[in-house]
Amino acid sequence: MNNNFIPSTLILLAGGKSSRMGKPKGLLHYKATLWILHQIETFIGSEVFIGLGYDYQLYFDAIPWFKDALKKPVPYKGKNIRIIINTTPEFGLFSNLQSVLNHVNTNQQVLVLPIDVPLFNHKEQEKLFEEKNSIAIPKYRAIKGHPIKLQSNFWKTLLEINLSDKDARLDYKIKKITSSEISFVETFDEVCIQNLNTPKDWQTFISD
Helix, strand or coil: CCCCCCCEEEEEEECCCCCCCCCCHHHCEECCEEHHHHHHHHCCCCEEEEEECCCHHHHHHHCCHHHHCCCCCEEECCEEEEEEECCCHHHCHHHHHHHHHCCCCCCCEEEEEECCCCCCCHHHHHHHHHCCCCEEEEEECCEECCCEEECHHHHHHHCCCCCCCCCCCHHHHHHCCCHHHEEEEECCCHHHHCCCCCHHHHHHHHHC
16 A cells, blocks of 8 residues: 555445335345445445434344444444434435534545445555545546545535535535546546446346
8 A cells, every 4th residue: 555545534325215226225235244344344444434314223223233333433344433324314415425524533535435336446445545636536437436535625615515405415516616626536447337226236236
């Protein structure tokens, strides 16, 4: 790993209804574990915040120590895990992100990853971390993907946004930023553009 590596926080957004999948996506079985635990294990940093919402009780039933992580960080395979419950999940993905950011160290850069996008390999994570701009977005064959890296100078402004605002969306806020403050990082790992929204998507992914 690069000696200039700056530790980052991974924010996993897992607060939606998962209506098209039919069950919480993070609780899908993947290899010998659950998908959300695999996502955590793939991260090369040491701090992970998980934003839950509609199905938080199902997560607590499946992974009991998640409930303990509501009060303080819980160690899991070399990482500290915090669980944040979004009390207004009806406002969508941005409300989940905002609820988590309220608990993150304001000097920390963050990676924002929806639970239905696989976290790409370690080498590609390092490339993203090394970007110094306010926003860094991976691209695979000219298609923008996830996770998106946000420096604290940018993401702190997201805390001021009213959730009832029609523009309360991360992509809208990024579009308002000067282009010189955004880096697009070419990646060779195509998982960053996948969206595992349906059982068919999932079966295709696990069969590859």
